[in-house]
Amino acid sequence: MVDTVITEDSSSTFFNKKFGEHYHSTYGAIRESRHIFIDAGLMFISHGKKEINILEMGFGTGLNAFLSCNYASANKIRISYLGIEAFPIDLKDAGKLNFPELLETNPDIFLRMHGPEMKYEASEHFYFEKHIGKLEGTALTPKHFDLVFFDAFSPGSQPELWTKEIFMKINKSLKTGGILTSYSCKGFVKRNLKSSGFSIKKLPGPPGKREFLRATKIEEA
Template identity: 35%
Template sequence: MLQIIQTADGSNTIFNPEIGENYHSKHGAVQESQHVFLKSGLQYFLSVKEASAEIRKDVTVLEVGLGTGLNFLLSADFCTNNQIKLDYVGIEAFPLNTDLIKQTGYEQYISKDLWESFQGMYPSTINHKVKINAFCELELVHRELLNFESPQLFDVVYFDAFAAIHQPEMWGEEAIAHTVSFLKTGGVFVTYAITGNLKRQLKALNFAVEKVPGAPGKREMLRATKL
């Protein structure tokens, strides 16, 4: 049975005893999400565009492993506050139920309106794109990664699968190549992990790969830009 547990920064995550892993870092669920995905992914992509004189007021994000929805919620809160249109698609083979997500207590980290809208509309987002508020749309694609298809290409990919020790198939060449095929040229791929194998895979797929400081508990993480 899935269990709510508290992480070191006071925010909650979910422990999956079947896999033997938390949905987020034990060192801080919200800290990890903010650092790895929001700051190093979405905000980095927007800052690069701004530096090149391309001011973006819309952005598309694909997440592998939607889980509790925390990465979406923090991204949606940022985009709403900055009046940026967010089109967000999350792939999730095992969607959580609304009651379990409510128990995470993530409402303290985002606006009340966004939390209430997400809670009310979450079931409707499964395999349907739903407007969560005036700026943010969400679709939860209920299928395994290799069965995901989309005519849409994305600006940013959040790769938030369980660790390779627990789900090695998610980090294999086929899974990574399939994931990044949905990324636009100039798009950014971010994940909390960094391994020599992952770096080699992405370089072979024509990505510029960089090591950047990791979230608490991890020295480094990986960010890659599609050339």
Template identity: 40%
Template sequence: MSEKIKIITTEDGSHSLYNEELQETYHSFHGAYRESIHVFMLYGLDSWLARNPRRYPIRIFEVGFGTGLNAWLTLVWAEQNNIPVLYHTIEPFPVQSEIYKQLNYIEHDHGIWHFHKYFEALHQAPWNEGGPVSEYFNFKKDQVTLQDAQLYPADVVFFDAFAPSKQPELWSKESLQKVTEMMRPGGLFTTYCAKGQLKRDLKELGLEVESLPGPPGKKEMTRGWMPVGSPSTSPGTDQQ
């Protein structure tokens, strides 16, 4: 894919990127920062922790590293809560340094500005390797498609691919099955997408599916839970 990427400003003042080839943004026009907080922090990590208060480290798998916003917010969350996180993300088309260095996330929320150095550290971390980025955040990013990725057991899945209309192969039942098979019992799957087909597929794959209020500008989002009694269909290997 030859990408033409430009920076845009969303309604909450935070940046996103616009992929001219796909004619698609990396985040919601109504607020990139607010969307990530709502979908992946509030209805993702916070919700998982409420059900699993002492199950550490938390193993997270993200489909779509993109701008790095979700990974950075998770690092901040881990450091603020003193909770160890193992974070694995995939991205076949990394954002180039001349783009990510202009993104304004570290200025957007002054309450967490002192974590600013980690945003660039996540982007500069070597691809296809794993290691600690901060005291509580161990990070691995792979430059690979979901179809070719090696996955690890996950407690929480951030499914943040482009919309189904833009990248339908990532939302196929086969792709979803590859991800859900690696979810541990009690695991959580969260995404901004609210398509009926997604919900039906996740239910058929064994998840308990919820339709939840979406972030600003979006009526609904989707979350799924892997039942605690569900055995993992594939043991996988632990992330370094």
């Protein structure tokens, strides 16, 4: 179902045959995730906070969760993380990814995220939970999350995940002032976010991508 690909920053990703897409940018998997989700998302919203609740739509390879776990430990903040994934990769495939080696982090921390446990304390600073299933059928706690990593496959491959209805559901799960970051800047995505109670800001993208977006919840959906 997946083929391993080495990207331009030497980090690995997968090509998903079902959806015909890579999980990360071939210009650099770690570089893209850091730029869009960690720097523009987690780092942006974590100033002055001791605890942060993160929702990831499209857990995928687990790279965003792994980077967040490292960030929590390095910055001594408490992160509670929920990753949602309808099509999980198996543990054997996860072992082919070189993120732990490049990030100089214990591979057991990364591989455990792809194991059978659905929720556990990964460290004193990072609580991890995953839900195998579709976002449409997942109950989300209202006004709970500070940050959403929206990292599904593209609107062309998974149009059902980029709708106003989905963004309204996410809006209701976010605290006022909470943010969503995503690699997609397509016009209809921005329109759906705006009509779901978000303000939109386009930001310069990582190598290979001109721009991406950060959306802020300004009103209830």
